[in-house]
Amino acid sequence: xxxxxxxxxxxxxxxxxxxxxxxxxxxxxxxxxxxxxxxxxxxxxxxxxxxxxxxxxxxxxxxxxxxxxxxxxxxxxxxxxxxxxxxxxxxxxxxxxxxxxxxxxxxxxxxxxxxxxxxxxxxxxxxxxxxxxxxxxxxxxxxxxxxxxxxxxxxxxxxxxxxxxxxxxxxxxxxxxxxxxxxxxxxxxxxxxxxxxxxxxxxxxxxxxxxxxxxxxxxxxxxxxxxxxxxxxxxxxxxxxxxxxxxxxxxxxxxxxxxxxxxxxxxxxxxxxxxxxxxxxxxxxxxxxxxxxxxxxxxxxxxxxxxxxxxxxxxxxxxxxxxxxxxxxxxxxxxxxxxxxxxxxxxxxxxxxxxxxxxxxxxxxxxxxxxxxxxxxxxxxxxxxxxxxxxxxxxxxxxxxxxxx
Numbered sequence: 001x002x003x004x005x006x007x008x009x010x011x012x013x014x015x016x017x018x019x020x021x022x023x024x025x026x027x028x029x030x031x032x033x034x035x036x037x038x039x040x041x042x043x044x045x046x047x048x049x050x051x052x053x054x055x056x057x058x059x060x061x062x063x064x065x066x067x068x069x070x071x072x073x074x075x076x077x078x079x080x081x082x083x084x085x086x087x088x089x090x091x092x093x094x095x096x097x098x099x100x101x102x103x104x105x106x107x108x109x110x111x112x113x114x115x116x117x118x119x120x121x122x123x124x125x126x127x128x129x130x131x132x133x134x135x136x137x138x139x140x141x142x143x144x145x146x147x148x149x150x151x152x153x154x155x156x157x158x159x160x161x162x163x164x165x166x167x168x169x170x171x172x173x174x175x176x177x178x179x180x181x182x183x184x185x186x187x188x189x190x191x192x193x194x195x196x197x198x199x200x201x202x203x204x205x206x207x208x209x210x211x212x213x214x215x216x217x218x219x220x221x222x223x224x225x226x227x228x229x230x231x232x233x234x235x236x237x238x239x240x241x242x243x244x245x246x247x248x249x250x251x252x253x254x255x256x257x258x259x260x261x262x263x264x265x266x267x268x269x270x271x272x273x274x275x276x277x278x279x280x281x282x283x284x285x286x287x288x289x290x291x292x293x294x295x296x297x298x299x300x301x302x303x304x305x306x307x308x309x310x311x312x313x314x315x316x317x318x319x320x321x322x323x324x325x326x327x328x329x330x331x332x333x334x335x336x337x338x339x340x341x342x343x344x345x346x347x348x349x350x351x352x353x354x355x356x357x358x359x360x361x362x363x364x365x366x367x368x369x370x371x372x373x374x375x376x377x378x379x380x381x382x383x384x385x386x387x388x389x390x391x392x393x394x395x396x397x398x399x400x401x402x403x404x405x
Contacts, residue, residue, distance in 0.1 A: 001049055001052070001053075001073055001129050002045075002129060003128045003129050003132060005045060005046065005049040005129070006049075006071065006129050006132045006133065007132075008046055008049065009049055009050070009053060009071065010132075010136065014046075014050070017038075017042070017050045018050060018053060018054060021034065021038070021050055021051070021054045022054050022057065022068065025058060026051075026054060026055055026058065034051065035047070035051055038050055038051055052074070053071060053072070056072040056073075056074060056077055057070065057072070059077065060072055060077055060080075062082075063077075063080060063081075063082035063083060063110075064082065064083045064110075065083055066140045066141060069140040070108075070133075070136070070137045070140050071108065071132075071133035071136050071137060072108050072133065073108065073129070073130065073133070075172065075176070076107040076108040076110075076130060076133075077108070078172075079107060079110075079168070079170065079171065079172070080107060080108060080110030080111075081110050081111060081205065081231070081232060082110065082226070082231070083113075083114070084226055084251050084252055085224055085226065085231060085232065085251060086110055086111045086113065086114035086115075087114045087117075088224070088249070088251055088254070089111065089114070089166075089203065089234065090111070090114035090115050090117060090118065092203070092236070092240050093115060093118070093119060093164055093166070093203075093240070094117075094118040094119075096163070096164060096201055096239055096240055097163075098118075098119050098162075098163035098164040098201065099119055099120060099163055100119060100120050100121075100122065100161075100162040100163050100164075101115050101119045101120070101121050101122070101162060101163065101164045101165070101166060102121075102122045102124065102160050102162045102164075102165050102166070102199070103115060103121050103122065103123045103124065103166050103168070104124050104154055104165060104166065104167040104168065104191075104192075104195075105124065105125060105154060105167065105168045105169055105170065105187075106121075106123035106124060106125050106130070106131070106134050106149075106168070107125060107130055107134065107168065108130055108133040108134050108137055109123060109133065109134030109135070109137040109138050109147065110137075111166055111168065111205075112134055112137075112138050112147055113137050113138045113140070113141040113143065114141075115166065116138050116141070116143035116146040116147055117141070117143060119146070119163075119164075120146055120148065121138070121146060121147050121148065122148045122149075122150060122160060122162060123135075123147055123148070123149050123150070124149075124150045124151075124152055124154060124157065125149075125151065125152075126151065126152070126153055126154075127151075128151050131149040131150075131151055132149075134147065134149065135147050135149060154187050154191060155187050155191065159194060159195045159197070159198035159199060160198075160199075161198070162199055163199070163201065164199060164201040164202065164203075164238075164240065165192065165195055165196075165199050165201070165202040165203070166202075166203050166204075166205075167191070167192050167195075167202065167203070167204045167205070168204075168205045169185035169186060169187055169188070169189065169191070169204075169205075170185065170186040171185055171206075171207050173186075178207070179207070180207050180209050180210065180211070181211065181214065182206060182210065182214045183214070185206075189204065189206070189214075189216075192204060196237060196238075199238075200237060200238035200239075201237065201238035201239050201240050202235075202236075202237040202238060202240065203234055203235065203236055203237070203240055204219075204234065204235040204237075205232055205233075205234055206232070206233045206234070206235060207232070207233065208223055208224075208230045208231070208232055208233045208281075208282075208285055209285075210233055212287075215235070216235065216237075218237065219235040219236060219237050219241065220235070220236040220241040220242055220244060220245060220246070220247065221233055221234070221235055221236075221245070221246050221247070221286070222234045222236065222246075222247040222248070222249055222286075223246075223247070223248050223249070223282040223285040223286045224249050224251060224282060225248070225249070225250050225251065225280050225281060225282035226250075226251045226252070227251075227252075228280060228281075228320075229281070230280075230281040230282050230285060233285070242258075243260075244258040244259045244260050245259045246258065246259045246286045246287060246288065247259075247286060248280070248282040248283045248285070248286035248288050248318075249282065250280060250282060250317055250318065253317045255317045255318065257283060257286070257288050257291050257292060257295075257318060258288070258291075259288070259291070261288065261291035261294065261295065262288070262290055262291045262294075263290055263291065263293070263294040266290075267289075267290045267293045267294070267299060267300050268299040268300070269299060269300045269301070269302065269303055269381060270299040270300075270301070270309065271301070271309075271327070271380060271381065272301050272309045272324055272327045272380060272387060273299075273309045273310055273311045273324070274310070274311055274312070274313075274323065274324060275309065275310050275311070275312065275313045275321055275322065275323060275324060275392075276301075276307055276308070276309055276321070276322045276324050276376065276387060276389055277292075277296060277298055277307065277308040277309065277310065277316075277319040277320070277321055277322075278307060278319055278320045278321075278322070278350070279292050279306055279308065279318060279319045280317075280318050280319060283306075283318055283319070284306045289306045289308070292308065292316075292318050292319060293308050295314075295316070295318075296308060296310055296314045296316060296319070297310060297312075297314070298310040298314075301378065301379070301380050301381070302353065302378070302379040302380060302381055302382055303382070304353070305352055305353045305378055305379050306352060307352060307376065307378060309324075313392055320391060321391070321392045322374060322376075322389035322390060322391050322392060323389055323390050323391075323392055324387055324388070324389045325342075325373070325388045325389055325390060326338060326387070326388040327380065327385060327386075327387050327388075328385065328386055329383060329384065329385055329386075330354075330356075330377065330384040330385055330386045332361075332364060332365075335365070335375075335386055336364075336365050336366065338388070339365060339367060339369070339373075339388075340368065340369070342369070342371060342373075343368075343369030343370060343371050344367065344369050344371045344372070344373050344388075345367045345368050345369035345370055345371060345372070346367065346371070346372040346373075347362065347365070347367065347372070347373055347374065347375050348372075348373075348374045348375070349361060349362060349374075349375045349377065350374060350375070350376050350377070351376070351377035351378065352376070352377075352378050353378050353379040354377035354378055354379070354384065356377050358377070361375075361377070373388050373389065373390055374388070374389050374390065374391060375387070375388055376388075376389065
């Protein structure tokens with residue numbers, strides 16, 4: 001979208017077109033009809049701007065509670081953290097007491113709208129349209145006047161005299177493919193080395209799939225999960241950093257596990273007991289499975305497999321819990337026979353440490369029956385095995401407990 005397209009959308013006419021187009025959701029069934037109507041009434045580029053903005057607002061509702069009043073580009077929306085993460089992360093900056101924060105590579109302001117809640121934010125981006133969108137999006141959250149934009153190439157911009165930095169480099173290439181190495185980010189992570197000499201209190205958003213060998217030794221790395229899905233990782237420097245090396249945080253529960261929770265003794269490796277725990281992926285990425293095992297009084301089922309087992313079901317937000325019904329060495333004929341005897345006709349197949357493809361196995365099982373179970377293709381003490389289980393759902397009323405699905 002060009003700056004001229006955005007100016008039209010911000011005009012009275014543009015806002016009317018957006019409001020009229022959003023009266024009913026755009027669906028695959030009515031998409032072409034709405035697009036044709038817009039093109040009859042508006043120049044093609046403006047019709048596309050209205051249609052695209054309406055579609056992106058619909059999609060952004062999963063990330064932002066005020067998406068209906070916001071502006072996006074498709075790549076910027078994909079990279080934006082979302083309201084829950086942005087608000088959580090802004091809390092550290094608030095505790096730091098930063099009055100001025102530079103948002104490097106601010107995009108459409110997904111983080112600026114939260115940072116501006118307690119500080120003046122200088123948003124820096126190469127694209128004028130994105131800066132205009134960021135200004136509108138910050139205002140949509142009631143922080144008009146607290147966002148100050150600079151259109152510049154970060155690689156040519158000297159450090160600014162601010163209290164703290166937030167750096168959000170692009171993690172996709174020009175073709176939309178994910179970039180996992182911090183050296184390939186645009187700009188690369190090394191950009192902040194010069195900035196940190198002037199502003200040590202810095203946070204950097206990175207891919208949760210980052211190679212540990214690329215992590216700076218002086219940073220705290222935090223892996224953030226939202227409703228069970230790992231969304232991103234953050235490097236914290238200076239006084240934004242806490243005293244731990246690694247942290248896993250679950251949102252919106254605001255639960256966290258850190259390297260301070262790691263046990264002194266090695267986690268035991270045992271055969272599966274009555275219950276199996278599947279740790280949240282943020283726990284796994286933060287290498288904190290042993291810390292969770294200590295909290296649950298659980299053991300590993302194999303040295304390098306991130307499944308835990310215990311005799312009791314302990315209610316925890318950090319893992320899903322499953323009641324184990326059977327454990328056996330993996331043999332297709334034996335597994336098929338067991339499922340038929342138990343009349344299990346629907347399965348969810350999970351795998352960890354197994355070369356088998358779930359969909360191929362599903363076809364080979366030739367399932368019949370009315371029951372549903374979960375199959376874990378994994379290793380038990382280093383040997384290929386399958387665990388048949390039923391999930392427990394964590395419920396919290398007066399006291400946390402479990403119930404079967």
